[in-house]
Amino acid sequence: MNRIIVNSVNETQKIFQRKKTVVFLIITVLVPAGTAALFVFGQNALGIFAVNSASFPISMLGLFSSLLLPLFIFSMAADLFSGELGDKTLKLTLTRPVTRFKVFLSKNIAIAFFVVVSLALLFVVSVIAGFFLNGGALSLTDLFQTLLAYIMAVVPMLVLGIIGVFLAQFFRNSGAALITSVFVYLAGKATPFLFPTLAKVSPFSYTDWYMMWTGSAVSAGRLINTFLIMLSHSLILFALGFSIFDKKDI
Incomplete structure (x- = not known):
């Protein structure tokens, strides 16, 4: 257990020492702040109320969980496995x-920790930025619902991390692994439109799983069933990923 902790800390340090990580964290701060500033300008100068303080953090979560965070998760998985395999550091x-x-x-674990840190930072910045929008400070109820949504958003992002790690096992170049992961992600998001029956079992269909927890009337059975679908994909791909990694000639 101690070696897992020590090694997890080392891997986490690798992630946070990368320039692209710093850039992503800066983007995580600037995008909500900049977007809120534009909305404030629209409210004050043009009288346009496109979004209020309660919906703003959820809107930012939707942007990051569907586009920006998956892209960076795949990049981290590619760097930690394919990249290190290619440059012999592994x-x-x-x-x-x-x-x-x-x-x-x-x-x-290092990838999972970064996901949590990223979403926590996005939550704080989005809530603070939303304070300047129409509606002012969030009520305790809205704040709790928003926090719950961000916590639930961690689950599908961890699933994407495991998928990215699995795909990275087939490459010795981080660029190829990243491109493949992004292609698979986009294909997975598009597949339900072509084959609607696959939507219920595809892990890519639940990047917005947090929406089921934001006041919508979703049964406990559906929440549990959805969680089990994501869990089963995670366990299977984790096991397959490790099997390939364990047998790999490094």
Whole structure:
């Protein structure tokens, strides 16, 4: 357990030391702040009330969970596996007294930690930025609903992380792994439009799972069923990903 923790910390440090990570975190701050500023200008100068303080954080969550965060998650998975395999740093990691499973698990944990940090930062900035919009400060009820939505948004993002890690096992180049992951993601998002019956079992259909928790009348059975679908995909792909990683000639 101690080695998993230590290795997870090391992998997390790798992520936060990357320039692209810093850029993404800056974007996470600037996009809500800049968007709120534009809306404030529209309210004051033009009298246009496009969004209020209660809906603004959810709107930002929709943008990041459907587009920006998945892109960066796939980029991290590609860098931590395909990238390190290509530049031989992964071989150095495996020379330490730690099993391949612990290395594999630690990298997944590092990605999960970054997802949580990113969504937490987005939540704080969006709520603060939304304070300047029509409606002012959120009520306790709205704040709780918004917080719940952000917490629930972690689940499908973790699933995407596991999918990205699985796909990265087939490449020795981070660029190829990233492009493939993005293509698979876009194809997965488009598939339900062509084959509607697949929507219920596709993990790509639930990036907006948090919407089921924001006051909509969704039964507990449907919430549990949806969670089990995402969990089953995660367990299967995690096991397959590790199986490939464990047998890989590094």
